[in-house]
Each structure stands twice: as C-alpha cells, then as structure tokens.
Amino acid sequence: MDRQVPSHGIHDLRRLREWPAADRDPAVPAEFDRMLRSHKRGFRAGTTLKLEGEESGAVYCVLSGWLSLSKSLQDGQRQIVDFLLPGGILNPSSADRLTSSLQIEALTYVTVAIVPRSVWDGLSRESQVVHDMETQAAAAFMARLSERMLRLGKGTAETRTAYALLELCVRLAASGRVQCGKFHLPLRQQQLGDFIGLSSVHVCRTLRRMSRKGIIATEDHMDVTILDMHALSRIAGVEPETLRLEIVPDGGAGAHRRLG
Amino acid sequence: MDRQVPSHGIHDLRRLREWPAADRDPAVPAEFDRMLRSHKRGFRAGTTLKLEGEESGAVYCVLSGWLSLSKSLQDGQRQIVDFLLPGGILNPSSADRLTSSLQIEALTYVTVAIVPRSVWDGLSRESQVVHDMETQAAAAFMARLSERMLRLGKGTAETRTAYALLELCVRLAASGRVQCGKFHLPLRQQQLGDFIGLSSVHVCRTLRRMSRKGIIATEDHMDVTILDMHALSRIAGVEPETLRLEIVPDGGAGAHRRLG
DNA sequence: CGGAACCTTGAGAGTAATCAACCCCCGTGG
DNA sequence: CCACGGGGGTTGATTACTCTCAAGGTTCCG
Numbered sequence: 001m002d003r004q005v006p007s008h009g010i011h012d013l014r015r016l017r018e019w020p021a022a023d024r025d026p027a028v029p030a031e032f033d034r035m036l037r038s039h040k041r042g043f044r045a046g047t048t049l050k051l052e053g054e055e056s057g058a059v060y061c062v063l064s065g066w067l068s069l070s071k072s073l074q075d076g077q078r079q080i081v082d083f084l085l086p087g088g089i090l091n092p093s094s095a096d097r098l099t100s101s102l103q104i105e106a107l108t109y110v111t112v113a114i115v116p117r118s119v120w121d122g123l124s125r126e127s128q129v130v131h132d133m134e135t136q137a138a139a140a141f142m143a144r145l146s147e148r149m150l151r152l153g154k155g156t157a158e159t160r161t162a163y164a165l166l167e168l169c170v171r172l173a174a175s176g177r178v179q180c181g182k183f184h185l186p187l188r189q190q191q192l193g194d195f196i197g198l199s200s201v202h203v204c205r206t207l208r209r210m211s212r213k214g215i216i217a218t219e220d221h222m223d224v225t226i227l228d229m230h231a232l233s234r235i236a237g238v239e240p241e242t243l244r245l246e247i248v249p250d251g252g253a254g255a256h257r258r259l260g
Numbered sequence: 261m262d263r264q265v266p267s268h269g270i271h272d273l274r275r276l277r278e279w280p281a282a283d284r285d286p287a288v289p290a291e292f293d294r295m296l297r298s299h300k301r302g303f304r305a306g307t308t309l310k311l312e313g314e315e316s317g318a319v320y321c322v323l324s325g326w327l328s329l330s331k332s333l334q335d336g337q338r339q340i341v342d343f344l345l346p347g348g349i350l351n352p353s354s355a356d357r358l359t360s361s362l363q364i365e366a367l368t369y370v371t372v373a374i375v376p377r378s379v380w381d382g383l384s385r386e387s388q389v390v391h392d393m394e395t396q397a398a399a400a401f402m403a404r405l406s407e408r409m410l411r412l413g414k415g416t417a418e419t420r421t422a423y424a425l426l427e428l429c430v431r432l433a434a435s436g437r438v439q440c441g442k443f444h445l446p447l448r449q450q451q452l453g454d455f456i457g458l459s460s461v462h463v464c465r466t467l468r469r470m471s472r473k474g475i476i477a478t479e480d481h482m483d484v485t486i487l488d489m490h491a492l493s494r495i496a497g498v499e500p501e502t503l504r505l506e507i508v509p510d511g512g513a514g515a516h517r518r519l520g
Numbered sequence: 521c522g523g524a525a526c527c528t529t530g531a532g533a534g535t536a537a538t539c540a541a542c543c544c545c546c547g548t549g550g
Numbered sequence: 551c552c553a554c555g556g557g558g559g560t561t562g563a564t565t566a567c568t569c570t571c572a573a574g575g576t577t578c579c580g
Contacts, residue, residue, distance in 0.1 A: 071409075081406045094400070094507070101506055103404040136357065139355050140360075147361075149341055150333060155333065155337075201391070201536090201538080245354070417567080448525095458569090460526090461568090462567095481527075
C-alpha cells in the first residue's frame with residue numbers, strides 16, 4: 001500500500017520504488033538509484049535553479065518537492081508551463097541542445113538529482129527501462145501541455161481552473177497524496193493564475209464561485225478538497241480516469257492508486 | 261542553395277538530405293532513408309490520419325506537406341497544438357504508450373512515413389544519429405509549445421498573431437521556403453485562429469491592422485510578406501534568431517539558412 | 521447565374537483585467 | 551502585550567479586450 005511519506009532522508013529512496021522502472025526490472029534500480037543519489041541536491045523554496053536561456057546540459061529528476069517550469073515575456077508577464085512533481089523527469093534543453101527553454105524554480109523545499117546528459121545518456125543506452133522512463137516522462141509532459149494548451153486557448157476561466165485542479169489531483173493521487181479528495185497545493189493564487197492564464201484576482205473569484213456551488217472546498221490557502229468530482233470533471237471537460245492514463249507516467253501500471 | 265521543390269516523387273528523398281542526421285553521419289541516411297521509404301504514404305489535404313484517443317504505436321515523419329496536431333473540447337472548440345512541417349518527427353502517443361493524445365490532419369497533400377515504434381526503436385538504438393534526431397525533434401516541439409503557451413496565456417491578440425507569423429516564418433526559412441520575407445501558409449484564418457486561440461473574425465482584424473501599419477502584407481489568402489521584421493519581433497516578444505535556435509531542430513548546424 | 525466557402529467590417533454583448541479598498545494572518549520589535 | 555508592516559486573499563467598480571452575431575463582398579466552381 002502506498003502511503004504518503006515525508007520528503008527527506010531515506011524516504012527519497014523509497015519513493016524511487018514508486019517509479020515506473022523499479023517494479024519491472026530489478027536489475028536497474030540499484031544503478032539508477034546510485035546515479036540519482038550521487039547527483040542529488042537540495043534547494044529551498046523560492047530558489048531559481050535555472051534561468052531561461054541559461055546553458056543546460058543536464059536532466060532533472062525530482063526526488064521530493066515541487067518545481068515550476070516557467071517562461072516570461074519582456075514585460076514581466078509569466079506563464080508557468082508545467083509543474084514537476086516527485087518522480088518527474090525533465091530535460092529542459094531546447095532544440096539547440098545547449099540552452100534551457102524554461103526557467104526552473106523550487107516551489108517547496110526540493111531534492112533534485114541533476115544528472116549531466118552524458119551520464120544520463122550512458123545509462124539510458126544501457127538500460128531499456130531507463131530509456132522507457134525518459135520516453136514516457138516526455139510523452140506525459142507533452143500530453144499535459146497539450147491538454148492545458150487546449151483550455152488556455154479555448155476554455156473559460158472556470159474550465160481552466162477546474163482542469164488545473166483536476167490535473168493536479170490526478171497527478172498527486174498517483175503517488176498517494178490525495179486523501180478523500182483532499183490535497184495540498186504549494187501555490188499562491190498568483191502562481192495558479194500564471195499556470196492557467198488568469199489574474200490572481202480572477203483565480204480567487206473562480207475558486208470562490210466553485211466553493212459556493214459546493215464543487216470544491218478550500219482551507220488554509222490551498223488545501224483543496226474536491227466535493228463533487230463529477231461536476232468538476234464536467235466543467236474541466238475530461239474524465240479523471242481518461243486524464244490519468246494520458247498524463248501520468250505509468251498511469252496504467254499504477255492503476256491500483258485511485259483518486260481519494 | 262536551397263530551393264523550393266515540389267512535394268512529390270524523387271524530391272522527397274532529396275529533402276531527406278536536409279535532415280540533421282544526413283550531413284553528419286554518412287552511414288545512417290541510407291538505412292534511415294530505406295526505413296522512411298518503405299513506410300511512406302500519401303494523404304490528400306483534409307484527411308484525418310489519426311483521431312484523438314485512437315491507438316497509435318507509430319512515429320510520424322513528414323516528408324512533404326503540412327500536418328496539424330489538434331485537440332478538441334466536447335463543445336467542438338478546437339485547439340491546434342502544433343504544425344508539423346517537412347522534416348518533422350512526432351511520436352503522438354501519450355503517457356500510456358498506446359493512444360494518441362492528438363488528432364492528426366493533413367493541411368495539404370502530405371507524404372508521411374508512419375514507422376511502427378518497434379522498427380523505429382530498433383534503428384534508434386543502433387544509431388546515435390537517429391536517436392539524436394528524435395531527441396532534438398522532441399526538444400524543439402517542447403520549446404515551440406512552451407513559447408506558444410506563454411503567449412496564449414499572457415499575450416494579446418496582436419502578440420499571439422505576430423508570434424505565430426514569426427514562428428512559421430522562422431521554421432519555413434530553415435528549409436528555404438521564405439523568399440525576401442515572403443512565404444505561403446496553407447491555412448484558413450479559422451485554422452490560424454485555432455492555433456493562437458482567437459476567433460477567425462479577430463484573426464482577420466488583427467492581420468488587417470498589422471497590414472495597415474505596414475508590418476506585413478498579405479496576398480491570395482495567406483501568402484504573407486513580412487515588411488518590418490523588427491516591429492513584428494518586438495510585438496511577438498522574441499528575436500527571430502533566438503527563436504530559431506530554440507525551436508528549429510538543428511537550427512545551429514543549419515545556420516547558413518537565414519530568413520529571406 | 522447561382523451557390524458555397526471564405527474574408528471583411530460593424531455593432532453589441534460578455535468575459536476577464538485592472539484598480540482600489542479592506543481583511544486576515546503572522547512575524548517583528550517596541 | 552500591543553502596534554506595526556507585509557503578504558496574500560477577497561470583493562466591488564470600472565475598463566478593455568475579444569467573442570458572437572450579422573450583413574455584405576470576393577472568388578471559385580458547377
């Protein structure tokens with residue numbers, strides 16, 4: 001049974017067992033674990049790990065905590081492109097193979113393995129499992145971006161907000177972080193707005209409206225409880241189960257983990 | 261010298277020479293060409309190659325023509341997530357490794373090599389170059405999605421439109437399809453709108469406004485000429501050169517191909 | 521000569537941004 | 551203990567942008 005574990009110390013390694021690879025190929029995790037452990041670093045909430053356009057020749061593996069990936073316009077307007085949760089893998093380099101197309105920031109205290117491409121590629125070539133893991137992470141990332149882009153372009157504030165909550169709920173549920181529909185988001189309304197393309201003021205209005213309708217409840221600034229999943233998914237325009245298969249790496253194999 | 265060639269027959273193979281891999285590793289292209297040729301198929305404009313959620317275990321390599329990748333909300337609202345141009349490579353499967361997260365449509369007559377994953381993976385494992393090509397295509401795709409998402413969420417209609425024209429110009433220029441700032445887009449205003457999250461009516465207004473300001477000129481429904489690249493890139497919020505490096509696979513190696 | 525599909529332009533409606541005020545919570549320092 | 555200040559969150563009023571609806575206009579084709 002998966003249980004929520006604190007995000008530090010020995011537990012990071014236990015979390016690795018949750019990664020897709022670990023269950024299938026007992027030969028790899030040891031080496032993979034070693035690689036992650038030897039490149040592991042911790043960052044405090046608010047730290048900027050990488051600026052847009054900075055050189056980046058590494059793969060980021062999140063062991064604990066949340067990272068945000070964002071881009072900014074000259075006038076300071078910011079768009080959060082994705083959140084990286086524990087178990088997330090990202091190669092932030094753009095087509096030139098050198099510079100990062102994204103700014104990477106820690107939203108909470110995070111532990112991240114920053115693995116140089118050469119090292120990662122070596123292991124990836126040797127191990128089918130690691131290679132698959134990378135491919136699957138990229139596919140999930142792409143699917144998330146597509147779903148979000150659809151709603152950014154065509155959805156109302158309500159649709160975008162509902163989708164964001166649903167997506168984060170589904171992703172958190174996959175690692176046992178949702179209890180009875182309740183989960184914690186380490187986000188300000190401003191950041192949620194940067195994620196779904198709304199002003200913080202309008203995020204607030206939209207969340208309040210959904211609360212009043214009894215679809216969700218919030219406590220303590222961003223402890224969210226989904227009260228009416230059916231209504232939420234109708235507004236978001238997608239079934240939670242469909243979404244999980246699409247955007248959660250190893251969503252199929254981890255099917256025993258359901259939404260709380 | 262790159263010249264625009266008709267998109268059929270022997271020319272498809274010539275175009276392969278433009279692919280990143282072909283210049284660097286003389287050993288691969290032959291085998292790679294064979295793989296593409298043996299899986300090559302043609303589709304008429306308007307054909308739907310793949311529906312959202314349909315099973316997909318193949319990699320799509322565009323040899324000629326344009327593909328659109330889109331997603332739809334239940335109410336029929338559609339978002340075009342990306343365009344695939346000649347030389348484009350895409351694995352449309354989502355995190356479950358089985359179903360496509362995108363609908364794939366032909367915007368023009370296209371020739372596409374649809375290569376089963378098993379075949380592709382085989383060659384990809386053997387050849388570093390093919391593997392790199394895949395990685396780079398994925399990185400470019402991701403970078404494009406991120407740039408566009410930034411403007412979808414935070415940009416005005418003018419910013420989004422200018423960016424779309426700039427992006428497409430930069431990508432077309434990379435394969436010699438821009439002459440003196442002029443290029444052809446096989447798109448209706450409706451489709452351009454689906455791409456940048458605007459109604460077709462507002463696309464029209466925005467294009468007209470930019471024409472009146474002397475930034476662009478249009479003929480024949482979507483033959484676009486960029487008259488004032490400086491103004492366009494200021495509105496779009498990015499330098500063409502920066503953008504090229506970020507979103508065009510092998511943008512660095514192909515640096516001799518400049519914007520017209 | 522229609523008719524269809526698309527572009528263009530105007531008018532009105534609706535949604536979200538911005539500006540501004542107030543609240544609450546919490547940590548600091550007197 | 552309390553005054554103070556800062557950072558968010560909440561709410562109202564106003565503004566601005568984009569959508570929708572509607573009416574031509576153009577081009578192409580049967």
